[in-house]
Amino acid sequence: MGELVAAEMVANVHSVTVSVGDQVDAGTTLLILESMKMEIPVLCEDAGQVSEIKVGPGDVVQEGDVLVVLS
Structure with a gap:
């Protein structure tokens, strides 16, 4: 398994800005969470x-939930 990108807080997934197969650089925005x-x-x-992308817009995530997997 590759690098796991996890939620740092309870939030709603506002949007996902990448797709499976995309090459990303350090600092690339993977998704936008919305909280308060x-x-x-x-x-x-x-x-x-x-x-792998494990969430979609409208999903509610908890602290520590895996959002994206990078290889």
């Missing part, structure tokens, strides 16, 4: 390829 009327970008820490 604030939009919070979830950034990629390392370059890689998106191998």
Whole structure:
């Protein structure tokens, strides 16, 4: 399994900005979470390829939930 990108807080998934198969660089926005009327970008820490997206717009995530898997 590759790098797991997890939620750092309870939030709603506002939008997903990448697709499976996309090559991403460090600092790329993977998705946008919304909490308390604030939009919070979830950034990629390392370059890689998106191998799995585990959430979609409208989903509610808990702290520690896996959002995206990179390989």
